[in-house]
Amino acid sequence: MLDHRIGDGPDQSTLLLERPAPKHLDRHHWHVDPGSHTQRPLSTFWMTSATLNSRDSMTDVVKGGPTADVVVAGGGIAGTAIASELARRGARVVLIERRGLAAGATSAAAGVISLASKTPGQLARLARASLPLFPALIAEVPLDVALRRVGSLFVYETGEERSAVLDRVAALKADGIELELLPVAAARRLQPLLGDGFLGAAHAPQDSIVDSAALTRGLAQLAAGRGAEIAVGEEVTGVIRRGGRLESVVTDRRAISCRWLVNAAGPWSGQLGRRLGRSHPVVPRRGQLVALAPMAEASAVRVATARGIFAKQAGSQAGWFSGPALTPALDGRLVLGGSNEDAGFASGVDPAVVATIALRACRLFPSLAGASVVGAWSGLRPHSLTGAPILGADPELPGYVVATGQGGDGIAIAPAIGRFIAELICGGRPDLTVEEFLSGARSDDGAP
Numbered sequence: 001m002l003d004h005r006i007g008d009g010p011d012q013s014t015l016l017l018e019r020p021a022p023k024h025l026d027r028h029h030w031h032v033d034p035g036s037h038t039q040r041p042l043s044t045f046w047m048t049s050a051t052l053n054s055r056d057s058m059t060d061v062v063k064g065g066p067t068a069d070v071v072v073a074g075g076g077i078a079g080t081a082i083a084s085e086l087a088r089r090g091a092r093v094v095l096i097e098r099r100g101l102a103a104g105a106t107s108a109a110a111g112v113i114s115l116a117s118k119t120p121g122q123l124a125r126l127a128r129a130s131l132p133l134f135p136a137l138i139a140e141v142p143l144d145v146a147l148r149r150v151g152s153l154f155v156y157e158t159g160e161e162r163s164a165v166l167d168r169v170a171a172l173k174a175d176g177i178e179l180e181l182l183p184v185a186a187a188r189r190l191q192p193l194l195g196d197g198f199l200g201a202a203h204a205p206q207d208s209i210v211d212s213a214a215l216t217r218g219l220a221q222l223a224a225g226r227g228a229e230i231a232v233g234e235e236v237t238g239v240i241r242r243g244g245r246l247e248s249v250v251t252d253r254r255a256i257s258c259r260w261l262v263n264a265a266g267p268w269s270g271q272l273g274r275r276l277g278r279s280h281p282v283v284p285r286r287g288q289l290v291a292l293a294p295m296a297e298a299s300a301v302r303v304a305t306a307r308g309i310f311a312k313q314a315g316s317q318a319g320w321f322s323g324p325a326l327t328p329a330l331d332g333r334l335v336l337g338g339s340n341e342d343a344g345f346a347s348g349v350d351p352a353v354v355a356t357i358a359l360r361a362c363r364l365f366p367s368l369a370g371a372s373v374v375g376a377w378s379g380l381r382p383h384s385l386t387g388a389p390i391l392g393a394d395p396e397l398p399g400y401v402v403a404t405g406q407g408g409d410g411i412a413i414a415p416a417i418g419r420f421i422a423e424l425i426c427g428g429r430p431d432l433t434v435e436e437f438l439s440g441a442r443s444d445d446g447a448p
């Protein structure tokens with residue numbers, strides 16, 4: 001059940017129509033191989049070109065318009081995971097994406113499936129439940145999607161951090177996540193780029209990395225193969241309610257008669273919620289990443305700092321720096337991260353932030369000094385002000401479901417989100433909670 005609702009919904013039978021917001025770029029890539037971000041030809045999908053004829057009244061359009069069981073707003077990893085799960089269960093699905101598949105946070109992500117960076121409890125268990133679903137989904141999608149188990153190290157630099165890490169390791173182990181404590185020498189054997197400016201590390205051998213943009217495109221194709229309509233270049237702008245319940249979803253082209261709308265609009269989910277008269281505690285948080293040329297001495301093991309993880313979870317009080325983190329990408333580049341900024345919807349790369357990330361990284365990884373920067377980009381995380389993802393049906397607007405607020409964890413938990421929302425809708429259980437869903441997880445692979 002969705003817990004976070006502010007403000008009243010619109011009156012019954014209200015048509016909420018707004019002009020689409022101006023399009024803006026949310027992500028910039030500098031000197032990055034464009035081939036890694038190309039979209040599949042849109043002709044592979046069942047595209048729609050329906051337009052709302054100004055002479056028709058909206059009621060006529062709704063009567064004669066397309067029908068679906070579920071409209072999913074947002075073609076990122078969350079929306080496509082949800083659409084493919086719904087379609088697997090036989091629902092008639094229309095996925096509406098206003099810019100391009102994986103055009104939002106999903107393609108900016110480093111693609112890390114990290115279990116050990118999760119807050120113990122529900123978030124960690126969502127990640128644990130998702131882990132075995134990645135290879136299963138990748139086997140199903142009609143695209144090659146790279147997935148590699150690489151392992152992560154979380155280094156601590158002070159005695160105080162060490163005690164916090166010990167507590168966290170114990171809590172995460174209770175959530176079914178594998179972790180071991182390593183001395184400095186053993187950690188450096190796993191990632192030879194590490195210097196000696198740390199006291200020890202926790203090693204998470206299950207952590208993996210995936211091509212999240214390719215997986216998203218693959219999930220959209222999987223959904224399309226199961227009969228879903230994937231409409232790219234179209235924007236959800238409102239809903240029509242009747243008798244207190246959602247009756248139709250309105251886009252900038254048409255109205256779609258349906259029973260459910262899933263808001264999977266990522267950092268823009270708050271904007272979409274406001275268009276429906278709903279308020280969700282989610283805001284954009286900018287993350288900037290810097291890519292360095294591959295280095296022969298680097299291993300594939302990811303490294304983050306315990307300090308960075310705790311800072312990210314503390315939110316804006318801890319300042320914008322939540323790094324440094326080093327992710328050896330699937331193509332061999334070394335991706336440095338560490339920004340978690342309150343910058344509204346501002347996009348782009350700030351050279352001062354990039355320089356800080358690079359300098360701080362060089363303290364932990366001295367051999368990076370002199371490495372060539374080959375790219376930098378930014379993206380917006382859908383940050384939850386409650387500290388937890390916002391997942392569930394909205395009892396104030398029956399038929400409206402929210403899947404947002406995943407912050408920097410939205411790749412790692414996407415498969416479980418897809419299953420949870422599909423179970424809630426297709427299982428006829430709008431009051432299903434994440435806890436109930438997770439407690440149904442099978443013990444063999446953690447996947448409900």
Ligand SMILES: Cc1cc2nc3c(=O)[nH]c(=O)nc-3n(C[C@H](O)[C@H](O)[C@H](O)COP(=O)(O)OP(=O)(O)OC[C@H]3O[C@@H](n4cnc5c(N)ncnc54)[C@H](O)[C@@H]3O)c2cc1C
Nearest residue numbers: 074076077078104105106110112236266287379410411412
């Ligand atoms: C720099 C960076 C690094 C990250 N690294 C990782 C990582 O390593 N591991 C990890 O687990 N997570 C990571 N994340 C977080 C992860 O990327 C996000 O949590 C996740 O991608 C969110 O997916 P989403 O589908 O909800 O949102 P998005 O991918 O943003 O998709 C939302 C989509 O909705 C569309 N949309 C918006 N409004 C409308 C509308 N009205 N109608 C139709 N469509 C609409 C947008 O165009 C967009 O395509 C990172 C994020 C950033 C920014």
